Every structure is written in C-alpha cells, then in structure tokens.
Amino acid sequence: MNTANALATAATTTLPLRMALTWVLAILALGVAGLARPNSIRLVARTLxxxxxxxxxxxxxxxxxxxxRSQTPEVLILPLGLPDLPFHVRLDTLSAFFLLVLGLVGAGISSFSAGYFRAGEGTAPGLMGLHxxxxxxxxxxxxxxNDAYLFMVAWETMALSSFFLVVTxxxxxxxxxxxxxxxxMAHLGALCILxxxxxxxxxxxxxxxxxxxxxxxxxxxxxxxFVLALAGFGAKAGLVPFHVWLPEAHPAAPSPVSAMMSGLMLSTAAYGMVRVTFDLLQGRFWQWGLAMLAVGLxxxxxxxIFAGVQTDMKRLLAYSSIENMxxxxxxxxxxxxxASSNMPLLAALALTAALIHTLNHALFKSLLFLATGSVMHATRQRSLGKLGGLIGRMPWVAGLALLGTxxxxxxPPLNGFVSEWLLLQSFLxxxxxxxxxxxxxxxxGAAVLALTLALAAxxxxxxxxxxxxxxPRESSLLEAHDANWVERAGLGWLGLACLLIGIMPQLALRLAAPVTAGLVGASVSLDGAFGWIAPVAAQQAAYNGLVLFVGILAIFGVTFLLxxxxxxxxxxxxxAWDCGYRWQTPRMQDSAEGFGQPIRHIFGPFFRMRRHLPAPEDPAPRYEVVIEDRLWRLFYAPLGRAVDWLADAxxxxxxxxxxxxxxxxxxxLLLLLVFVL
Amino acid sequence: MTPAALLRQLAQIILALALAPLFAGWIAQCRAWLQNRSAPPLTQPYRMLRKLFAKEVVLADNASPLFRATPYVLFGTMVLAAAIIPSLLTDLPFARVVDAIALIGAFATARVFLSLAAMDIGTAFGTLGARREMMIGFLAEPALLMVFFNAFLLFGSTAFPNLVERYTRHPSLLDPSVLFSAIAFVMVLLAENARIPIDNPATHLELTMVHEAMLLEYSARHLALAEWASSLKLYNYVCIGFALFLPWGIASSTQHGLWVLPVSLAALVCKLLLAGGVLVTIETLSAKLRVFRAPEFLAMAFLLAVLGLLVHLLLGAA
Structure with missing residues (x-):
C-alpha cells in the first residue's frame, strides 16, 4: 500500500541526514570526551x-x-562497516518522528542529569558519561x-550500554x-529480531x-x-510474557537512566515494530493486527494491575511503562x-494514536522517573512506605510531578488524554x-482498554x-530539600511539553500526519480551528484542547473571584481532626499496601500472594504480604529447569x-566420513 | 460562535447552578415522605450553602495549596460538565468541542483531585475514602464509557448535541441494547454519586463513608463549593441520563421561537421531579452494600453495558 512512497527515489540533497548523523556523532564524542578526566564530576556531569x-x-x-518541510526520504551509504557490506542510513518521516521524540525527551533528561549526578555513586562519572x-x-x-546489519549493531550497542548503566x-x-x-532477555529479544x-x-x-x-x-x-518481530520488539517493550526483566532492570538503574530506558528505549521498540510490520512487511493480514491487539491489551x-500493588515507587512506574507500551x-x-481491511483513514487514526501515545509516554514517564530521582536524592528512600508529605518540602518537584501524574x-486538558481520546475514537x-x-x-477490547485507563488513574x-x-512517614523526611535549578529546568521542560501537547493537540497531529501518510497512505484531518482535532468528521467527534483549557481557566477564575x-x-x-484519638502518628496513615488492597481483592487470581497476618495478642506484630508474578512459576521456572536439565545432560x-x-x-570424524563417502 | 449561542450557553450553566441544589432538596423531601418523616423545605440546600459561605475556614496545619485549590477544581469541572450536557437545548458551542469521552475525562479529573486532596492531610479516614472512591471510579468509569460506546453505535457520534438530535429524530427505544445501557447507567449513577447501595450520603459513621470521608477536613467556603459541586454532579448525571434515554423536550438547534425555551424548561423540571422520585424509591428499597460487595455491583453494571453492545452488534449482524 505504500510501495510507491517507500521506493521513492532519494532526494538529491542529503543535508538533513548528514546533520542528523553529525548530531549523533557529537553525542558520541561527548561521551568519549568525559574519559579525559573520568573522575571530575564538574567536567562530566555539569558540562558534558x-x-x-x-x-x-x-x-x-x-x-x-x-x-x-521536506519529508522526502534521504539515503546515504556510509564508508563504514565490513568490506562489501557498508552501513546504509536513511532519514524518512517515521525515523524523523522518533528522532524528534529522542531529541525532545533526551534534552530534558540530559539537562536534569547535569544537576543530578554526584561523586561517589557507583561507577566513575567519566565511564558512566560514556555509557x-x-x-x-x-x-x-x-x-x-537502513539495513539489518547496522540496525542490529546499533540495537546491540543500545542493549549493552544500557546494561552497563543498569549495573552502575x-x-x-x-x-x-x-x-x-x-x-x-535483551539477547533473547535480539535473537528473535535477527x-x-x-x-x-x-x-x-x-x-x-x-x-x-x-x-x-x-x-x-x-x-x-511478524511473529518473530512481535516477540523480539515485544521483549524490548516489556509485553507479557516477556515483561519480567522490566520491573527489575528499570528501577535498578540511576533515575535519569531509568527515565531513558522507560521513556526512550521502549519507544525504539515501538519504532522497530512499526518499521517491520508497516514498512517492511506492509501490514498484510488482519490476523496480525488481532494478535498484536490482544497481546497489547x-x-x-x-x-x-501489577502497578497497583507495588510498594516501591520506581517499580510502580516500571509496571506502568508495561501498561503504556x-x-x-x-x-x-x-x-x-x-490497514489490512483497506480502511486507510481509520488505520491512520489508530497509528496516530500509537505515535502520539509513544511521544506522550516518553514525556511523562521520564518526568516522573526524574522526579523519583530527586526524591531519592533528597530522602535516600524509594520505598513508598517511608515517604510522604514531600509537597511541603519539595514544592517544585511536587508541582511538576503533579503535572506528570x-x-x-x-x-484533560493534558497530553495523555489526547492520545487516549484518539485511541478510543479509533476503537469506536x-x-x-x-x-x-x-x-x-x-x-x-475497548472495554479492557477502558478498564486499563481507569486503573492507570x-x-x-x-x-x-x-x-x-x-x-511525612519518617522524621528524616523533614530535612528533605528541593531539586536544584538545573534539575528543575529538565523537569520543567518535560512538563511544559506535556501541557503544550495537551492544549494544542493539533501540533502533535501535524507531526504524525506525514508518518501515517507514508505508512498507510492517509492521515487524519488537520483542517479546522486552532487546537481543534476532529479525526474523521466533526459531527462524529471533535476535541479542542485549547478551548477546554481556556474554559477551565475562565470558570476557575470566575469562581475564585466571586x-x-x-x-x-x-x-x-x-x-487536623483526629476523630477523638489523640495519639495518632504519621505511621498510622494508609500505606502503599493498604492503597493496593482493593486491587489485590478484585484481581486476586492474577497474583501469587503470601500473607502473614499478626495474631491479636502478638507483642511484636508483623504484617507481611509478598506478591509474585504467576508467570514466573508457570513460564520462567519450568524454562529455567529445562535449561538446567539440558546443561546437565x-x-x-x-x-x-x-x-x-x-x-x-x-x-x-568417522561419522562425517561415513556421510561424505 | 455567535454571541447568542454564548448567551444560551451561559443561560444553561446558570440554570444548572440554580437547579442542582433544588434537585438535592427535592430528593431529600421525597426521601422524608417515603420514610414517614416531615420533610425539610425545598430550599434547605441553599440555606446550607449560605451558612457555609458565611463561616470561617479552619484549615489543617499541614494542608498544601493542592488541598485549597481542589474545591475550585471540583466546582469548575462540574460547571464545565453542565455546560456540555444538553439539558435544556442542544445548540451549545462548548458541547461541540468537548464530547462524551472528554466529559468522562472531566469527571475523572474531579475524582482524582478530590482523592488527592483527601490524602493531603494524612488522616486515616481521608486516605480510606480516597482509596474507596478511586476503586469505585475505576470500575464505574469503564461502564459509563461502554454506555457511551453503545450510544455511538446507535447514532454515530460522541458529541452530545448530535446524540440528542438523532435520538429525537429516530426514537429507536425499541433497540434492546438501550435497555441494557439504561440499567447499567442507573447503576453507575448511583455509585458515582455516593448513593445507596454503594455509599450512604446521610451516614454518621466514618468507617462506612466514602464521599463524606474525603470531605471531612473541609470547612466553610471550601466545603460549600465541594457540596455544591457534588449536587451539580448528581444533576449532571441525571441530565446525561435524560440526554441518552429520555431526550424529549430538549430544544434542538433547528427549533426557533420564543416558546421553545419555556417548553423545554418545563419538560426538564418534570423529568427532574420524576427522576428524584425514582432515585429515592431505589434508595429506600435497597440496603447499603458492604464495601467488598461494591466491585460486584459495578462489575455487573460493566457487564450489562458490554452485553448491551454485544446485543446491538449481534442484532445488527443478523
């Protein structure tokens, strides 16, 4: 369906592509420059x-x-690579959209990192800057x-460098x-892609x-x-049942790295999937769509569901990444x-929803992961049971994290709503x-999606x-300090983008339009007033983030003034009112476990739960609940045993x-001889 | 967007602001009659509001700006919702840009802010209320969305004015899916507005509260705004019900003339009187469920709504 466009001859000028490569090389050079003085936090973090x-x-x-502007694909053959197997690169609208996500979010994360990293945290700063x-x-x-060879080299470099960052x-x-x-898991996924x-x-x-x-x-x-691509890119995106690594690895890394992995690396999985299924395979069978829809939902x-029962703030966010992917x-x-049913306009609508949700997820998930970084620096805590009341001590981080939340x-009127609205419209x-x-x-499926969106809230x-x-649940939290201004700038950048896409969804739609036009041959309608989106026809559904935002502000203003x-x-x-019981302590507030209780109750069959409840007269009461993923026992443990058995054999x-x-x-040798002769 | 349209929009908002406390008063009266008590006057909610606005705010020591802003957010989102839902007429400029899905988003915004404000002080009851409210919310919201999906399948739009106008042109009440949707919608309405059997609006026992537990720390003008917002929310939900299932009398954009508005206002008042009676009857006849049973109640609403969708699709395919 897009052969004509895909095979379009390369534009004569390749300036944007050369510039993109230059920027990528510049980023690489920054990493190498840090090795000059690997222990200087001033050089590596504050400057580079x-x-x-x-x-x-x-x-x-x-x-x-x-x-x-140009939108015509550009190709180049690099003088690099193996003999007779040079690297091919290509800049088209799809890669430009994802490069935009990378640049936009990467700028926020890097600027936050400039103020975040301190000396004496694991790996030497220079080495970490390189990774x-x-x-x-x-x-x-x-x-x-633009060839499988360079793709795999870059893909593996991405996996390895992020591995070193995880084990900082x-x-x-x-x-x-x-x-x-x-x-x-990264290598199993890469094997599938290979x-x-x-x-x-x-x-x-x-x-x-x-x-x-x-x-x-x-x-x-x-x-x-298609199945191999779904498994390979799905493993990177953390789709069930290949999700087990994500809630372990993402929280283990330093917070800016968690933000990069959740916000950006997961986007590359979405990119790869779109590239292979829509561009290379040209989305031919509806059964694929159904399979992907089922796995995704x-x-x-x-x-x-699993995010709802977590007690560690970074694990909670990691599970929420699984949900968003x-x-x-x-x-x-x-x-x-x-697309496979020859409905290009609706395909464009759903694809736009996917692209904008990827962008949105990259923005708000990085924002929240970075905010947890500030919280961890200020409090040295990441367990939800030992935090609380930070809005008074860290107003900047709390305010920006509220935006992300x-x-x-x-x-509405923030960006998460825009992509969800588009997706629900395409379901309709x-x-x-x-x-x-x-x-x-x-x-x-729409019902499941609705339930998921409500659960996310x-x-x-x-x-x-x-x-x-x-x-504050601990007395040490009283000394928590707010993020420094460099960190605030990074958080503010991401928060601003969230707000901007929310109130001017048309901007995001305009960016996605050339991508969908190239891949499925149509794009959602862009005409209409400013800030107005009406994907199919205005009398069916329309949304105007700007009017909504102005309306909300006006109503608030008038109410407040009156x-x-x-x-x-x-x-x-x-x-505060103590209900007649004067000996209340902050520890008596509802905990993360308590807040997750309804989820444990309603979705019990999803979990493997071990609970220890104290007896009424217990002098040292202990309450414990351990929640495990059933898939570990059903899928991974037998697999591990099989590998062990094979190794033993x-x-x-x-x-x-x-x-x-x-x-x-x-x-x-004898055997071979028998075969040959 | 003409000035006349803007004026009509404003008129409907002011009507909603005025009618919502009266509707709450009407419900209280009906309930008192059914329970053989002497009823409070119809304007009792107004007197409450006046009293609360006159009082001094007592704010907890650790209350953050979020806590103080939340009553305005609640009130604002409910006013916004009142501007979208065609209760009196369909020619509303706001309703053209904010559709039913965005309306669910606005309700979710109110719920999230109220829950966050309830957690802000850090008392046990507030957080308990927030947790329960969010639980009810995440079960009720999909059910409501499915009700709107069904309406979309019937009439091909998620914008309220189009829904109502097509409904009045083709009164297809005979479609059985509407019945399923209507039952699901009433169940969602009861749950979302803190009515029996999910929550008891008149309880004095903190442990069984949901909505009231979240408002425990509010006082004076903040409480007044929050209470007004919750009466507006009930009014809005009832008006959604009218728009989806009883759209007769709502003035459409093609109707002109002076007689249109009085007629649609009379129709609205009649429907409100009727709805109040039905609500109170349901509430008086049923007992409050334990919190643990609330998910079952709402799952039933959700399944009924999905069933409605499937019935529609099955009949459409056959």
Whole structure:
C-alpha cells in the first residue's frame, strides 16, 4: 500500500541526514570526551551533560524541520562497516518522528542529569558519561539504520550500554541480578529480531531495508516474520510474557537512566515494530493486527494491575511503562487491522494514536522517573512506605510531578488524554470492519482498554498521594530539600511539553500526519480551528484542547473571584481532626499496601500472594504480604529447569579426560566420513 | 460562535447552578415522605450553602495549596460538565468541542483531585475514602464509557448535541441494547454519586463513608463549593441520563421561537421531579452494600453495558 512512497527515489540533497548523523556523532564524542578526566564530576556531569542536552535539542529541531518541510526520504551509504557490506542510513518521516521524540525527551533528561549526578555513586562519572552518551547515540542510529546489519549493531550497542548503566551500583547483589536478567532477555529479544531479518530478505540475501521492502514474502514466511518481530520488539517493550526483566532492570538503574530506558528505549521498540510490520512487511493480514491487539491489551491490563500493588515507587512506574507500551501496541494492532481491511483513514487514526501515545509516554514517564530521582536524592528512600508529605518540602518537584501524574492518568486538558481520546475514537469505528467476528471481539477490547485507563488513574493517585501528600512517614523526611535549578529546568521542560501537547493537540497531529501518510497512505484531518482535532468528521467527534483549557481557566477564575468578592476570606489554621484519638502518628496513615488492597481483592487470581497476618495478642506484630508474578512459576521456572536439565545432560560428556575428548573427535570424524563417502 | 449561542450557553450553566441544589432538596423531601418523616423545605440546600459561605475556614496545619485549590477544581469541572450536557437545548458551542469521552475525562479529573486532596492531610479516614472512591471510579468509569460506546453505535457520534438530535429524530427505544445501557447507567449513577447501595450520603459513621470521608477536613467556603459541586454532579448525571434515554423536550438547534425555551424548561423540571422520585424509591428499597460487595455491583453494571453492545452488534449482524 505504500510501495510507491517507500521506493521513492532519494532526494538529491542529503543535508538533513548528514546533520542528523553529525548530531549523533557529537553525542558520541561527548561521551568519549568525559574519559579525559573520568573522575571530575564538574567536567562530566555539569558540562558534558549540559552540552549533550543542547545536542539533543539540535537533533529535535532538525527532526522537526524535516517533518514539517521536506519529508522526502534521504539515503546515504556510509564508508563504514565490513568490506562489501557498508552501513546504509536513511532519514524518512517515521525515523524523523522518533528522532524528534529522542531529541525532545533526551534534552530534558540530559539537562536534569547535569544537576543530578554526584561523586561517589557507583561507577566513575567519566565511564558512566560514556555509557550514557553511547546509549543515546545508539538509539539515534537505530532510527537511522537502513539495513539489518547496522540496525542490529546499533540495537546491540543500545542493549549493552544500557546494561552497563543498569549495573552502575554493581556492588549490590540484587542489582547485579537485575542486570543479568536484563542482559538475558535483551539477547533473547535480539535473537528473535535477527531471525526476523533472516526471513525478511526473502531468499535474496540482501539485507538492506530497500531490498526487504521489495521482496514479497510468501504468506507463511511473512507471518513467521511478524511473529518473530512481535516477540523480539515485544521483549524490548516489556509485553507479557516477556515483561519480567522490566520491573527489575528499570528501577535498578540511576533515575535519569531509568527515565531513558522507560521513556526512550521502549519507544525504539515501538519504532522497530512499526518499521517491520508497516514498512517492511506492509501490514498484510488482519490476523496480525488481532494478535498484536490482544497481546497489547493484555499487557496493558497486566501492567496496570501489577502497578497497583507495588510498594516501591520506581517499580510502580516500571509496571506502568508495561501498561503504556501495551496501549501503544494495541493501537498498532488496531491500525494493522484497519490497514489490512483497506480502511486507510481509520488505520491512520489508530497509528496516530500509537505515535502520539509513544511521544506522550516518553514525556511523562521520564518526568516522573526524574522526579523519583530527586526524591531519592533528597530522602535516600524509594520505598513508598517511608515517604510522604514531600509537597511541603519539595514544592517544585511536587508541582511538576503533579503535572506528570495528571498527564499519565489521562486527564484533560493534558497530553495523555489526547492520545487516549484518539485511541478510543479509533476503537469506536471498529464496528465498520468487514469481519463480523472481529466486530464482536473488538468492543470487548475497548472495554479492557477502558478498564486499563481507569486503573492507570488509580495507580497514579496512589503514587502521587503516598509520595508527596499526607504527613511525612519518617522524621528524616523533614530535612528533605528541593531539586536544584538545573534539575528543575529538565523537569520543567518535560512538563511544559506535556501541557503544550495537551492544549494544542493539533501540533502533535501535524507531526504524525506525514508518518501515517507514508505508512498507510492517509492521515487524519488537520483542517479546522486552532487546537481543534476532529479525526474523521466533526459531527462524529471533535476535541479542542485549547478551548477546554481556556474554559477551565475562565470558570476557575470566575469562581475564585466571586468567592473572594462575595464571601469573606477569613481562614484559621488548626490541627487536623483526629476523630477523638489523640495519639495518632504519621505511621498510622494508609500505606502503599493498604492503597493496593482493593486491587489485590478484585484481581486476586492474577497474583501469587503470601500473607502473614499478626495474631491479636502478638507483642511484636508483623504484617507481611509478598506478591509474585504467576508467570514466573508457570513460564520462567519450568524454562529455567529445562535449561538446567539440558546443561546437565550435556555435562555428562565433559569427563575432563583428554583421551575421551580425542575419542569424541575421532568418532565425529568417522561419522562425517561415513556421510561424505 | 455567535454571541447568542454564548448567551444560551451561559443561560444553561446558570440554570444548572440554580437547579442542582433544588434537585438535592427535592430528593431529600421525597426521601422524608417515603420514610414517614416531615420533610425539610425545598430550599434547605441553599440555606446550607449560605451558612457555609458565611463561616470561617479552619484549615489543617499541614494542608498544601493542592488541598485549597481542589474545591475550585471540583466546582469548575462540574460547571464545565453542565455546560456540555444538553439539558435544556442542544445548540451549545462548548458541547461541540468537548464530547462524551472528554466529559468522562472531566469527571475523572474531579475524582482524582478530590482523592488527592483527601490524602493531603494524612488522616486515616481521608486516605480510606480516597482509596474507596478511586476503586469505585475505576470500575464505574469503564461502564459509563461502554454506555457511551453503545450510544455511538446507535447514532454515530460522541458529541452530545448530535446524540440528542438523532435520538429525537429516530426514537429507536425499541433497540434492546438501550435497555441494557439504561440499567447499567442507573447503576453507575448511583455509585458515582455516593448513593445507596454503594455509599450512604446521610451516614454518621466514618468507617462506612466514602464521599463524606474525603470531605471531612473541609470547612466553610471550601466545603460549600465541594457540596455544591457534588449536587451539580448528581444533576449532571441525571441530565446525561435524560440526554441518552429520555431526550424529549430538549430544544434542538433547528427549533426557533420564543416558546421553545419555556417548553423545554418545563419538560426538564418534570423529568427532574420524576427522576428524584425514582432515585429515592431505589434508595429506600435497597440496603447499603458492604464495601467488598461494591466491585460486584459495578462489575455487573460493566457487564450489562458490554452485553448491551454485544446485543446491538449481534442484532445488527443478523
């Protein structure tokens, strides 16, 4: 459906592409520069990260210019790589959109990091700066790659550099364990992607994306390719059942790195999926869409439910990332469903929802992860049971985190609502699909999505309420200090973007339009008043974030003024009402476990729970509840045992005696001779 | 957006502000009659509001700006909702840009802010209330969304004015899915507005409270705004019900003339009187559920709404 566009000849000028490569190289150079004085926090953090933020900004501006102006794909062959196998790069609207996400969010994270890193936290700052910038640059290369070879090199560099960042505090056992799990899952995923590319060339052994686009695979081969891509990119995105590494690895890293992994690395998974299914495979079968929709929705619900019962703030956010990537993948599935049924406009609507949700998730999830970083620096705590009341001590962080919380909870007029609105609208139109059986199933999907979105709000109220509101649960929290102004700038940048996309959704739609036009041959309607989005037809549904925002401000203003004018403003501070019980302490507030109780109660079958309840007369009462993922026991434990058994079985061969090994070689040679002769 | 349209919009908002406390008073009266008590006057909620606005605010020591801003947020979102829902007429400029899904978003905003404010002081009851409110919310919101989905499938729009106008043109009450939707909607309405059987608006026992527990720390003008907002919320929900299931009498954009508005106002008042009676009957006949049973009640509403969708699709396919 997009062959004409995909095979469009390269533009004569390749300036934007060269500039994009230059920015990526500049980011890489910043990492290397830090090695000059690896222990100087002033050079590495305060200077190089700040310059890195500017480089990211440059990348974002470049991508923005490309999306709005030229839009014709540009290709280059780099004088790098193996002999006869040079690296191919390409800048098209899809990669420009994701480069924009990378630049926009990377600028915020790098600027925050410039104020965040302190001396004496794990790895030497210079080394960490190297890993950080290599990570950033490799994500840029993933989006620019135009052959499977460069793609895999960049993809693996991304996995390895982020692994080193995860194990920054490698002296702690559980962090090493999390890092190992991450490395394992990342490589299993990469293996799937490798096999996927191995099928994609269609027997021509040409590994450039152009050749893959031209190769028309047989239906069975194409379907296998799709399954491998879903497994590979799904493992990176944390889709169930490949999600187990995510809640371990993301929280283990320092907060800016968690923000990069959750906000940006997960976006590369979405990028890869779109590239392979929509661009290279050209989305041919509706069954793929249905499969992706099902996997995405299940992951979204699963992530939301597990986020609700977490007691560690970073783990809670990590599970929420699973939920959001599930939403993105379900939107992609829906787009595939529409695209394969020859409904380009609706496919464009769902694809737009997926793209904008990816952008939104990158923004607000980084904002929240960075806010947890500030909280951890100020309090040395990350357990929800030991936080509370920080809004009084850290007003800046609390205010900006509130913005992120409201955005991720999908409340108007912020950005999270825009993408959810678009996605719900595209679900509404499924009744027009030609398959009656899908028409029955998809409303159920919409119901699951609605439940997930509502659960996300629950989770975020829990997160924000327990960390920032209430009374401090520990006396040490009274000395908490606010973030410094460099950190505030990073947080503010991301928060501003959340607000801007929310009240001017048309801007985001305009950026997604050339992407969907290239991939599915249509884009959502952009005409109408400023800030107005009416994706299909104005009489069916329209949303205007700006009018809503102005309306809300006006109503608040008028109410406030009227109350000020008509009522007197007398106010007295007093102690909170203690219900007649004077010996209350902050520890008696509802805890994270308590707030998760309804979820444990309603979604009990999802969890493996171990509970220890104290007896009434217990002098030292202990309450404990341990919640585990059932999939560990159902899926991973048997798999681990099978691998162990296999290793043991092979181990029988290893006797340690040289003569036996020689005998093996001899037998093998004999066997081969028999075959050959 | 003409000045006349803006004026009509403003008129409907002011009407909602005026009628919402009266509707709450009407419900209190009906309940008193059904329970053989002598009823308070219809204007009792107004007197409450006047008393509360005159009082001095007592604020907890550790209350943050979020706590003080929340009553305004609640009031503002409910006024916004009143501006979107066509209770009197459909020619509303605001309703063209904020559709039913955005309305659910606005309700969610109010719920999230109220829950956060309840957690702000850090007393046990406030947080307990917040937790329960969010639990009811995440079960009720999808059910409401499914009700709107069904309306979309029937009439092809999520914008309220179009829903109402198409409804009045093709009164397809015979579609069985509407019945399922209507039952689900009434259940959501009861849960979301802190009515029996989910919550007891007149309770004095903190442990069983949901909505009142969150308002425990509010006083004076803050409490007045919050109470006004909750009466507006009930009024809004009832008006959504009218727009979806009893749209007769709502003036459409094609109708002109002086007689239109009085007629639609009379229709609205009649429907409100009726709705109050029905609500009180349901409330008087049912007992309050334990909190643990609330999920079952709301899951039933959700399933009924989904069933309505499926019934519609099955009949459409056949």
């Amino acid at each position: 990260f700040a310059v890195g933020a500017l480089a990211c900004l440059g990348l974002a501006v470049l991508a923005l210019g490309f999306l709005l 950080y910038h290599v990570f950033l640059a490799s994500m840029g290369l993933v989006m620019l790659a 505090q490698h002296r702690r056992g559980e962090i090493r364990k999390a890092g190992f799990l991450y490395l394992l 096999f996927c590319f191995g099928l994609l060339h269609g027997g021509h052994w040409q590994f450039t994306f152009d050749a893959m686009r031209a190769a028309r695979l047989a239906p069975a081969a194409a379907s296998w390719t 299940f992951s979204a619900l699963y992530g939301a 599930g939403i993105v993948f379900s939107a992609l599935g829906l787009a595939l469903l529409f 409201l955005a991720i909870a999908g409340l 139109f499924t009744a027009s699909l030609p398959h009656a059986f899908i028409n029955m199933l998809v409303p159920l 629950y989770v975020m109220v829990k997160f924000y309420g327990i960390v920032f509101l209430g009374q 109350v000020r004018l008509l009522a007197h403003g007398r106010l007295r501070r007093a102690a 092979v181990g029988v061969l290893q006797s340690g005696r040289l003569s036996i090994y020689l005998l093996f070689s001899f037998a093998t």
